[in-house]
Amino acid sequence: MNSKVIIRQLPTGVPGLDDLLGGGLPEFSFNLIAGVPGGGKTTLAHQIMFSQADPDHRALFFTVLGEPSLKMLRYQQQFSFFDAAKVNASIRYVNLAEDLLQGDFDRVLKRITEEVQAFSPSLVFVDSFRSVADSSLHNTNSPGAMQRFLQQLGITMTSWQATTFLIGEYTVPEADSSPIFTVADGIIWLTQSLYRDTMVRKIQVLKMRGQSQQTGLHSFRIQSDGLAIFPRAEVTLQHSAAAYRSVIKAEQRIPMGVPGLDAMLGGGLPMGYGLLVVGPSGSGKTILATQFLAEGARQGEPGVIAAFEKSPSQLLNNTLCTLVEKGHVGLFDAHSLSLSIDETLHHLVALILQMQAKRVVLDSLSGFELILAPEFHEDFRGSLYRMVAVLTGMGVAVLMTSELADCYTELRFSPFGSAFLADAIIMQRYIEVGGSLARVMAVAKVRGSAHSKEIRFFDITSDGIEIGLPLTNYSGILSGHLVLEQKPPSSENITA
Structure with missing residues (x-):
């Protein structure tokens, strides 16, 4: 046999599903859409059907439910694909x-x-196939009739020049014993569960003959357009290679937009790095992020900011408002949503590509943990690692802010123990100087690069953050208090 059979792949019309299937549905395949009640099986089937059906590729939809087809269509008409x-x-x-x-x-x-x-027809659907199976339990005169029917139906379906789908409600134990799972060429499994008052929906391609599908569980939503699937973000060799290239090419740096800070970083932030800015509330993290984006606009480098903690009205100061209005910065507002890590990353990547952004701000990681769907809280570090790895793998510079309670007795860089994922860390904190609070800043880490070890004062003025004198100008540190030898720096004596 010298010729190779080429199987055409049909696009499903469901965002994200073709990626899971390995390119699309194999033409003339025999598929099973299974899962729990209310999981979106019928909606998924209709979304595929309306995407593919036309005068040259007709579809036949069998219903075996007691309710009329008109009732089912009444609800399917609410989706935009209908x-x-x-x-x-x-x-x-x-x-x-x-x-x-x-x-x-x-x-x-x-x-x-x-x-x-x-x-x-080119497409055939049977919904709900489980109703056929249940009816066999009441048919005592025909033992084994259901199994024979399945075998005959499977053989008959494979002889049709049509892509076929059986839709049914199954549990995992039933899947292990039902013969239909053996006969099917493809199996798509949908689940939903209540996790801490949040409905979590997942989809899994258990089987797809002849092509390489993405394994594992992937989150999805049912929206006015139907199902939208968000394939699980994976750290690939491509991302790892991109991260490695960014380390060995640390000379390709971008300015931060804060006079004096580039020198502290050893010449600016290396492109493709993830920068973590940590500090207590009010220490100036968002202001530093704003200057970072504003400098990008001056350099012709568009940016994206993800608002995880504050609403746009709270987050957008005058500078950010101007940047967004002029199209220099794209805004992803997620502070009021309950998202999965994959859905968050999907929206972020789409906005980055749309803006052709070179700089990305995540403000803040503390807020991100709050808006993240509850089921992801237990693996927050892993979720965060995957997101940052994918973003930095795209070659953009990522600035993340994280609120950290100020403590004089210990030195920490992240409340999540996730400082390891940052290529660079800037620490902001308060100190008491002569009975007043003063702000100081230090660069704790720049991977693969020399950087300043100094702790420097900084002020927040109408022009933003201004770096001041080193803390070495002062002495007498006792129990977290500073004995002042000279007047603390002000905006008049700040040096770059």
Whole structure:
């Protein structure tokens, strides 16, 4: 056999699903869409059907439920993918409830075959196939009828020049024993569960013959457009290579927009680095991030800011408002949402590509943990690692802010123990000087690069952050207090 059979892949029309399947649905395959009640199985089937159906590729949808097709269509019409003009033209609905009540599986199979031969569809759906299985439990006169019916239906479906789908409600133990899971070429499993008052929906491609699908569970939402799937972010060799290249090319640096800070970093922030700015509330983290984005606009480098903690009205100071209004900075508002890490990353990457951004600000990691769907809290470090690795792997510079309670008795750089994922760390804190609070800043880390070890005063003025004198100008540190030898720096004596 010298010729290789090429199987055409059909696009599903479901955002993210083609990526999970390995490119699309194999044409003429026999597939099972299974899962728990209310998980989105029927909506997924309709979304695929309306995406593919046209006068040259018709679809046949069998319903075996007691409710009429009109009731099902009433709800499916609420989604934007629904096209009423295709019903009865490119899409036909057939109800098998009456045939199924007779308990004669040969009759049901004959009816399905007759309808397929008469309509010549390219797509065939049977919903809910579980109803067929349940009816066999009441058919005591035909032991083994259900298994024979499944085998015959599977053989018949594979002979049709159509891509077919069985839709049914199954649990995991049933999947291990049901023969339909063996016969199917592809199995798509949908689940939903309540996790700490939040509904979490997941999709998994258990099986797809002849192509490499993405394994594991992936989150999805049911929206007005139907299902939107967010494939799980994975740290690939490409991301690792990009991160490695950014380390060995540390001479490619970008200015921070704060006079004096570039020198403290050893010449600016290396492109592709993740910078963590930590400090207590009010220490100036968001102001530093604003200057970072404003400098990008001056350099012709668009930016993106993700608001995880504050609403846009709270976050957008005059400078940021101007940057957003002029299109220099894109804003991702997520502070009021409950998102998965994959959905967050999906929206961020889309905005980065749209803006062609070179600088990204995540403000803040503390807020990100709060808006993240509860099920991800237990693996917050892992989720954060995947997100930062993907973003820095795109070659953008990422500035992350994180609130950290000021403590004189210990030195920490992250409340999550996640400082390891940052390529550079800037620490801000308060100190008491002569009965007043003063702000100081230090560069704790710049991977692969020399940097200043000095702790320097800084002020927040109408022009932003201004770096002042080193703390070495003062002496007498006792129990976290400083004995002042000279007047603390002010905006008049700040040096760059």
